[in-house]
Amino acid sequence: MFLQVEGLRKSYTSGEVTTEVLKGVGMELAHGELGVILGPSGSGKSTLLNIIGGIDRGDEGKVTVGGVDISGLSDSQLTDYRRERIGFIFQFYNLIPTLTVGENIEVVAQISQSPLGIDQVLKAVGMLDKKRRFPKELSGGEQQRVSIARAVVKNPALLLCDEPTGALDYSTARDILQLLEHIHKDYGTTILMITHNAAISAMANKVYRVRSGEIVETRINDTVLPAE
Ligand code: ADP
Numbered sequence: 001m002f003l004q005v006e007g008l009r010k011s012y013t014s015g016e017v018t019t020e021v022l023k024g025v026g027m028e029l030a031h032g033e034l035g036v037i038l039g040p041s042g043s044g045k046s047t048l049l050n051i052i053g054g055i056d057r058g059d060e061g062k063v064t065v066g067g068v069d070i071s072g073l074s075d076s077q078l079t080d081y082r083r084e085r086i087g088f089i090f091q092f093y094n095l096i097p098t099l100t101v102g103e104n105i106e107v108v109a110q111i112s113q114s115p116l117g118i119d120q121v122l123k124a125v126g127m128l129d130k131k132r133r134f135p136k137e138l139s140g141g142e143q144q145r146v147s148i149a150r151a152v153v154k155n156p157a158l159l160l161c162d163e164p165t166g167a168l169d170y171s172t173a174r175d176i177l178q179l180l181e182h183i184h185k186d187y188g189t190t191i192l193m194i195t196h197n198a199a200i201s202a203m204a205n206k207v208y209r210v211r212s213g214e215i216v217e218t219r220i221n222d223t224v225l226p227a228e
């Protein structure tokens with residue numbers, strides 16, 4: 001399996017209060033698959049995605065990506081892993097406001113080991129003609145297209161999307177999901193996405209439903225498996 005999560009646990013402590021956010025989560029995705037995570041707000045979806053992406057660390061359990069157990073990496077190795085192997089797309093686009101569209105992509109391409117062409121990815125997301133614009137001159141949907149190009153330019157092994165359409169209106173959201181579907185197919189990128197969109201869940205190879213830090217249902221293509 002390309003991505004394998006086993007017995008993943010995570011708690012946050014603030015003051016006297018400890019909250020168990022992930023209570024032994026297991027999941028897996030083969031190379032080139034599209035996985036969807038859904039579940040109510042506060043159920044631990046982002047925490048799970050962030051640990052897989054090396055933004056956060058689990059307390060217990062194992063996360064293996066492309067044969068590497070990332071729980072065993074040092075902080076600097078984890079940073080390299082995140083930079084070289086992971087593309088992240090968030091609900092809010094997090095573009096650098098003082099850089100143009102082209103420059104936002106370029107700064108990522110420069111630190112990547114085997115980047116794709118800047119014009120190629122901008123063309124793929126339909127934003128080549130806006131290369132010299134600044135983020136504030138773009139609509140939300142256009143900014144999200146640029147953030148997709150920025151994630152894709154490093155040719156990531158794994159593309160992680162945290163509610164990529166959460167801030168967009170219905171028809172723009174549909175366009176963005178179609179774009180991600182094209183990227184999944186054209187580049188063969190393995191994608192794990194938090195979304196409540198029913199159309200993308202219907203296309204996914206695997207759908208994981210999370211509730212209170214546990215996976216309560218797994219759907220593999222069309223077969224629903226109950227929780228263990
Ligand atoms: P988050 O985990 O980021 O807080 P929410 O769970 O609040 O996200 O859901 C984000 C959006 O998706 C909201 O607009 C919510 O109404 C909608 N939503 C939540 N659950 C479902 C569902 N099962 N089917 C369709 N839409 C949903």
Ligand code: ADP
Pocket residue numbers: 012013014019021039040041042043044045046047048
């Ligand atoms: P979801 O993405 O399903 O909405 P999250 O993973 O964002 O859920 O959050 C799950 C729980 O963990 C929430 O109760 C949230 O408040 C808590 N949490 C998330 N990140 C932190 C953090 N850095 N410090 C403390 N609590 C956190």
